[in-house]
Amino acid sequence: MSKAKPPVFDGKDFVRNLSTAPGVYRMIAADEGVLYVGKAGALRNRVSSYFNATPKSARIMAMLAQVARMEVTVTRTETEALILENQLIKSLKPRYNVLLRDDKSYPYVLMTNEAWPRISMHRGPRAVPGRYFGPYASVLAVRETLNLIHKLFRLRSCEDSVFRNRSRPCLQHQIGRCSAPCVGMVQARDYAQSVQRATLLLEGRSDELTDDLGKAMEAASARLDFEEAARLRDLVVSVRSLQARQYVDGRAADLDVLAIAMQGAAACVLLLAFRDGRNLGTRAFFPKTNGSDSPTEVLAAFVSQYYGEQTPPGEIVLDREIPDRELLEQAFAATAERKVQIKASVRGERAGYLDMARRNAEMALASERTSHAAQHARAEALREMLGLAALPSRIECFDISHTMGEATVASCVVFDAEGPVRGQYRRYNITGIVGGDDYAAMHQAIGRRFRRAVEESGVVPDVLLIDGGAGQVAQARAALDDLGVEGVMLVGVAKGVARRAGDEELLLPDGRILHPGAESPALQLIQQVRDEAHRFAITGHRGRRQKVRNSSRLEDIPGIGPRRRANLLRHFGGLGGLKAAGVEEISRVEGVNAALAERIYATLHGLQAPDAAMPTTTTRSDG
Template sequence: MTGDRSVPGTGSPPDDAPFDGKAFARGLSTAPGVYRMIAADGSVLYVGKAGALRKRVASYFANTPKASRTLAMLSQVARMEVTVTRTEGEALLLENQLIKSLRPRYNVLLRDDKSYPYVLVTQEPWPRLALHRGPRSVPGRYFGPYPGVTAVRETLNMMHKLFKLRSCEDSVFRNRSRPCLQHQIGRCTAPCVGLVPAREYADAVRRATLFLEGRSDELTRELGEAMEAASARLDFEEAARLRDLVASVRTLQARQYVDGRAAELDVLAVAMQGSQACVLLLAFRDGRNLGTRAFFPKTNGSDNPAEVLAAFVSQYYGEQPAPREIVLDRAIEDIELLEEAFTAATGRKVQIRHSVRGERAGYLDLARRNAEMSLATEIGSRAAQRARLDSLCELLGLVRAPSRIECFDISHTMGEATVASCVVFDAEGPVRGQYRRYNIAGIEPGDDYAAMQQALTRRFRRAAEARDASSLPTTAGAAAGGDGADTTQPDTGAAAAREAGPSGVLPDLLLIDGGAGQVAQARAVLDAFGIPAAGGPGESGVIVVGVAKGEERRAGHERLLLPDGRELRPGTDSPGLQLIQQVRDEAHRFAITGHRGRRQKARSVSRLEDIPGIGPRRRASLLKHFGGLAGLKAAGIEEIARVEGVNAALAGRIYATLHGLPDAVPPGTPPTSR
C-alpha cells in the first residue's frame, strides 16, 4: 500500500473554515483504498473502504438525499485522511484493522470480547487432546473455532471415547506413577506409565487428526484395512476393537451428513429492533451442527440490517478463518470482494450465498427465529440493567447513572500467589476487554491492605499520567464514548480520552471489596495522585464505595460503606444492591481464577527439574519408585541412591533441594544432624 494524505493539493484550509469535501474528492485518485473522516477534536468519525477513492468520497458530498445519520456525521467532519492500497482486498483488510483499533463513532462495531474455543492437539512426544481458549501460543494443531464451549466439550467427549488420547496437563502427566481414572473407564491408554507403545499412540493421534479434519472416509478406509490385517494374523481382539471403532465413526458420519455430503458452512441471520441488532451464527463443520452463537454489534445509530450484516461478515471473518460456504439471510454489498479476500486468506474457495433452497433455507429460517428470540432476550436484560442502574442512583444519591464502574478484589491462599483483579462495567454490562489482573509482590503474605494499595497505585498512576499529558476528563462520564480499546498505555488527544481504556479513563464509581481499611487505602491512593474523590451525594469526582460482607457472609446482607461515612444495608430486594453484587462477584471470580492459575503454575513446576543431572527419564524413575513426590521427599539419601541411575552425589543434591538445604548433603549424613 502507499502513503496517507489528509488534504487536497491546493493546501490546508484555515482552521475555522468548513471542510470542502467536493474539493478534497477532486484531488483524490481512482485507486482503491481506505478513507477516514475526522472531527475537529481529532476523534475518528468513520472508516470506510473504496474501490475508487475519488468516486466513493465524492458520493458523500453530492447533492443527493441522505439518511439523517449520515448528515449528522458529515456535519462534524473537519478533515479526511486516505490510504491508497494496491487492491480492494487489501483495502478490506486495512479497513477492518482500523475499525478495530480506532473504534469510530459511526461505524457498526462487532462487540465481542470472548475468545473462541478450539480443539487442540499438542505437539509433543505424547500429544494431548484438549479444549483451548485465548492466544494460540501452545505448539500444536488447532481445530475450530467453535461457536461455543458446549460444542467443543461434546467433540472432546466423543473423541476420548474413540481414540483414547490423554487429556491431562503436563504437570500431572509427568508425575503419574499409576494409571488414573480416565484409563480405568476406557478413555485413555495411560501413556503416562508406559501402558501403550509410542507407535500405537502416534497412530491414534493421526487418526484423531483425520477425524477433526473431516476426512472420515479416509479414516474408515484405513481402519478397515487395519482390521483385516489384524484378522489375518489371528489377532481377533484387536480386529474386534477396530471393528467397533469403524462402526462408531460410520454412525457419526450418518448423523453428520448435510445434503448427502459433509458440509462446512456458516448460516447468518440478523434481527433488528430500532438501532439494536442481533446477528446469529449457526455453524456446521464436517456436516456436524456445532450450535449457535448470538452477537450484539454496536450499531452506532444504524437501522439498516444489510449494513449491520455486511459489517459483521467483514469484521468477524477478518479475525476467524471463513468456511467454504457462508449463507446469509439477505444480500449485502461487496459480496464478490469479500469472497475474493476470504479465498485469498484461507487458500481455498469461499462462497457467500443469500438465495438458497431446500435444507439451507430451513437453516436460514431457524437462524432468523433464534436471532429474533435472542434480541428480545437481550432487550429485556438491558431494560432490567437500566432499572438496576436507576435503583443504584437512588441508593447512593447519584445525580446521574455511572457510565463506568470498576471493582477491585484480592485473592490468595494464606498469602500465597496474591492476585488483585479490576473488572469494568458500563451501562450495558461487563466490558471484559478492559479487565485487568495485578500480580502482587513485595508485601507481607496475607496483608490485604498492602495488596489493595499496590493494585490501586498501579491502576491510577497511569490514569494520572495520562490525565496530565492529555488533559483527560476526571470521570469516564465526561469523556465522549466510553467503549474504549484494550490498551494500557497513555495516549494523547481527545480521541485518546475515549480509547485509553482502563489506564486513561477514570471510573465514575469505584467499588472496593472489603471494609473500612480497604476503602481508606483507595481514598489515600486517589489523594496521592491528585484525583478528586466525591465526599458525599451530588459532589463531583470518583465515588468510592466499600462492599463489606454481611452477617454469616450471606448474599444480600452486604454493608455499603459510603464516602460520607454512612453505612447502608439495602437488603436482598434492592435492585441497586443486586447490581453491586453482580460487579463484586465478577471481580471475585476474575481474581480467584488468576490466583489459581498463578498458584498452579508455581506448583506444577517440579522441583526435580531444577536439579542438574536429572532429566525426564530419571525423574520418572524416581517418582515411580517412591510413588510420587511426597514419597520421594520422605525418603532418606541412602534410599534415593538405590534408584537405578542415581549415584550418592546426585542423591545428596536431590535431598538438599527437596528439603530446602543450602547445599548437597554428603552421603551417609543422617538427616537429623543437619
Template sequence: MERPTLPETTRPGVYRMLNADGEILYIGKARNLKKRVSSYFRSSGLAPKTRALMSHVASVEVTTTHTENEALILESNLIKRHRPRYNILLRDDKSYPYIYLSTHTKFPRLGLHRGARNGKGRYFGPYPSAGAVRESLRLMQKLFPVRQCEDGFFRNRSRPCLQHQIQRCSAPCTRLITPEEYRQDVDHAVLFLEGKSGEVVDDLITKMGQAASGLQYEKAARFRDQISTLRRVQERQYISGERGDLDVVAVAMQGGSASIQLFNFRHGQNLGNRTYFPKNAQGKSESEVLYAFLSQRYLEQSAPAEILVTQEPDQRELLQDVLSTHAGHKVSIRHQLRGDRTRWMKMAQENAELALQSRLSHASSAIARVEALQDALKLHQLPQRMECFDISHTMGEETVASCVVFEDGVALKSDYRRLNIRDIAGGDDYAAMRQALQRRYTRLIKGEGKLPDLLLIDGGPGQCSQASSVLEELQIEGVTVLGVAKGPDRRAGQERLFLDGAAAQTLPADSPALLLIQQIRDESHRFAITGHRQRRAKKRNRSPLEEISGVGPKRRQQLLNHFGGLQEIVRAGVEDISAVPGINQEIAQRIYDRFHE
C-alpha cells in the same frame, strides 16, 4: 452469581448452558424451552450433579426448532461437536476424520481415517469429530454387518469373533457369508453414506418379500429389522434431501444492534448454530452487515458450496468470486429460496431475532441496575465504569489484590488485574490495599487506562480511608469511594455501605442496586482468591533450595542425593554441606544460613 436470563419461548429446541468464560457446560433438548430451562433454577429438589453444574452456569443460550424430534437430532449433533463437560468428553482432534471403505479388497472394511486420502478405496466425509465417525460406524454395524476390524486381525481369524455373536458382523473372515451376499451389504452401506437411504429401503423391502415368499423367515426378519432401523434414521429434519454442504446466515437488527445467526449443514446433518453480535452496526443496513460478516468469516476459513442468506448482500458477485477463489471451488450466495430452504431460513431468522431480543433485554436490565444504584446512593452522575478491589491471603502468606471492572453494569474482563503484594507485614490488609491502589492508579494517571466513576472497596471505614488517602496523594478527583462491609451475621443482604467516609447505610436485600454491588464484590473476591491460590500453590511446589544464590539444578540434585532429602540438609552443619562435591565453603554457609536465619 446473578441468575441468567431465561428463555421466554415455549417452542421446542435445544439449550446450552455456559460458564462465565463462555465455555459450554451442558447441552440438552426440550419440548418446551421455557418450562425445561426454568426447572434448573428451582430452590430445591436438584440432583447433586445438577447442583454442581448450576453453580458454574452464567448464561443460557437456546436454539428453537420446529419439532422435538428435530431438537433431539440437533442436540446429538451439538454434543458430538462441542463435547461439553457435563455431557461427554472426547478428544479434540486436529484434523477432520473420514469414513474409509477399502473397496479394492474381496471383503471390504469400514473404518475411521484421518490424514491424507491417497490410498485405494472410497472416503466419506469429512465429519465434524472422531466421535461423529464412531457413532456413524456403530449405526452402520446395526444396519449393514460390514466388517470394521483391521486387516491383520481379519486374516488371522479361525472362528467368528464377538462382533458376529452380537450380530454386528457377518463373519466374512470364516466365510460364513458369500462374497456376493457380502457385496450387497457393502453396496447398501455405500448408498446410505451417499444419502440414498430411500433406495436402500426400497431394495430391502423387495428382498424381504422374496425371502418371505421362499419361506426364509429368519432372513426376512433381518431385512425387516434393517428397514425399521433405517426408517428411524430417516426421521424428518429440515436438512433432509440435501447431500452437499451449505450454511444458512440470517441477520436481525434493532435499535442500532445486530445479531447474526449461522447454521452449518454438512452431509445431511445439522451441525448446529452460532450467534454473532457484530460491533459498530449503528447506522448500517442489513446488507452492509451481511457483507462485512461474509467477507470476514469466509476469508478465514473455506466457504461451503452454498451460502443461504436473508437478503442479497452488498457486492454479491464480488463476494462469490473472491470466496470461490479462496475455497478452491464454486461458492454460490443465494437469497431467493423455495421449499425446504425457505423453512431453514425462517428457523435461522427466528433464532437471530430471539438472540437479539435476549441480548437487548439483558443489556437494558444491567443499565437499569446501574440507574438504581445511582438513585440509591444519590450519586451526581451515572457510574458507568466501576472498579472493585479485594485482598486475599492465608495467614498473611502470598497476599494478592484483585481489581475487577464493570462497565454499564456488565463485567469487563479484559480490564481485570491482579497485583502480587510485597514488602508488607503479613496480614496487614490496610497496607496491602494501599499498595494495590497506589500501583493501580499510578499507572492510570500515566495514561495506561481509564479512571472509574465509582471505586468499590471490600471493607469498612479503614479500607475506605486508605483509598481516599491514595486518591488524594495522586491528585485524582471525581472518583467516588464506596466501602462494602459485611453485616453483623456476615449474610448477603446485610451489607453496610460507606460512601466517601459518611456514616454506614444499608439497602433492602432485594434492591437491584444492592444486588449489583454484591455481584461486583463477589466477583472481586473470586478473582482475588483464585490468584492467591495459584500463587500459594506455586510457592509450595518450589524447593527452598531454588531461592539460594549459586545453587542450580545440578547442585540441588547433588545435595538431595548426598543427604537423601531436604530434612537432612536442614539438620546438617556447614562442614557437612561443604563435603558435598561441587559445594564450597561459601555456598555451604549460604545454604546453612537459609535454614537457620
C-alpha cells in the same frame, strides 16, 4: 483567551487528490479518535459519495460533522482492502462502524503448534500458539468432537508438564485413545500424518480425508502391510459413517446459516452451524451497531468481520442479500483455500434452517433486550442512590485474595452500561508487603492502577467499589489522593452484621453508611460487580499459589544439578510423584545416594534437611 475552533474539513478538496485505486479510508475526529473505517474498490469514487449533495441519514451526517481529517491506504486489490479494513476495525474500534464484540466464553478445539501437537478444549484469549477450530455452541459439542479425534487419530491430550516427564504410557494409550508419543511409541512422521488428517476432519474436509486414507490403504496393501491396511480401512468406514449421520438436501452438511433480527439499533445475528454432517447448534451474537438501524449493513459487517477471523465453511446461507457478496467469496476462498459460496435465496431444507434461525434470532434479541432493560434499571437506581449527575458509564471494583498471607493477588473488574468488560479486567501480584496485610495490598493495587492512568492520561471510572470495610476504603482514598485523582465516587462494600448477601453496608465518601437491603436494584448491581471481582481474584490467587507450590525446589538442594533433577522427575513422572515417594524409593534413582535422598525428602516436606557437608549417621539402640 478563547480557544480557536479547528478548521472545517474540506471533503471535496481532499477527494481531488485521491486515486481511483482500491484501498481503505479512515475518518478521524479532532481528538484523534477514529470515527469510521471503510474499504473502496475506487477510493476517489467512494469517498466523494460522502461529500456530494445526495441526502444522507442522520447518523452519517452526525459522523461527517465530526471529521477533522482523513487518511487513506492504497492496496493492490479490493480483496486486500477488505482484509485491511477488518484488521483496522478490530484494532481501532471506530465509533461509527458496526463492531463484532469479542466473546471469549465459547469453547474452541485447540491444536497446539508443537513438535508433538496436543489437542484439547480451549476457552478464553488465544494466547497458546496453535490452530483454533470453532467456536462451538456448547462444551458438549467440543467433547464429542475431541472424543472422535482421539478414537480415530490417537492424538495426545496431556499437558506438556505431564508429557515431558512420563516414563511409561498412560491409561489413554491402553484404551486406544493415544499413540503414546511421550515414550516414543510412535514415529514423528506418523504422528504428523495423524495431525494432518485430524485437521482435515476439523475443517470439514472429510471427502479429502477419505481420499487420503483410501490411497494410504491401497499403498499399504501393495507393500503387503495388511495390518496397516485394515486399520486404514476401519478409519475410512468410521469417517463415512460420520458423514452419513446428517445430510442437507441429500449432501453432507458443511455450512453456516445466519439470520438477523433488529429492534431499533439493537441487533442479534444468530448462527446455525453444520460441520461434516454434525449440527453444532446455534450461537447468538449481539454486534455493537453504533447507531446503525439497517439489518443489511449490520449483517454485511458481521459476515465480513466474523469470517475474517474464523475459517469459513464451503457454504454460507444468509436471510438477505448483502453488498460485496462476490468480493467476500473471493476473500474467504483465499483464506479457506477452497471455494466458498454465499447464498441468500435457498429452498428445501436450507430454507427450513433459515426460518429456524430467524425465529431464534428474534427470541434471543427479545431476551437480550429484557436483560439490558433490567441492567439499565439497576444502573439508574445506583445513580439515584449515590447522587450521581448521570448514569455511571464505567464501574470498577477491587478485591484482595490470599491464603494466610500466601500469594496475595488483587483483582480489578470493569463494568460498563451493558455489563462486564472482560477484556479490561486486570490482576496485580502484590509484593513487598507483610503477608496478610490487606490494607497495604489495597493501597499498592490502587496506586498501580491509577498511576498508569495519570501518567498515560488513561480512563478512570465513575464509580470505584472497594470490597472491604473502612480500613480498605481509607487506603484506597489515600492512594488516590497521593496521585491527585479526583472525580471518582469511592464506595466501600462491607459485609453487614449478619454477613449474608443482601445485608451489605455501603460506605460513602461523606461518611454515610447505607443499608439498601436485598430488594434494592442498586445493591443487586453492586453485588454483581463485587462477586465478579471476588471470583476473578480467587481464580488468580489459586493460580499463583499453585504455581508457587508446583515450582520445583530441587534446584535449592546442594548436590542437585540439571541431570539429577531430570532423572528424578523422569523416574517419578513429575514433582507430585517425587513428593509422594519415600527416602528409600528416592535413593534408588541413578546418581542419588541415601544422604541426598534424605535431603530431598526433607526439603519437599518442609522438614529440617540434614547438613549437606556432614555425613548422616543412624544410631541404633538395642536396649
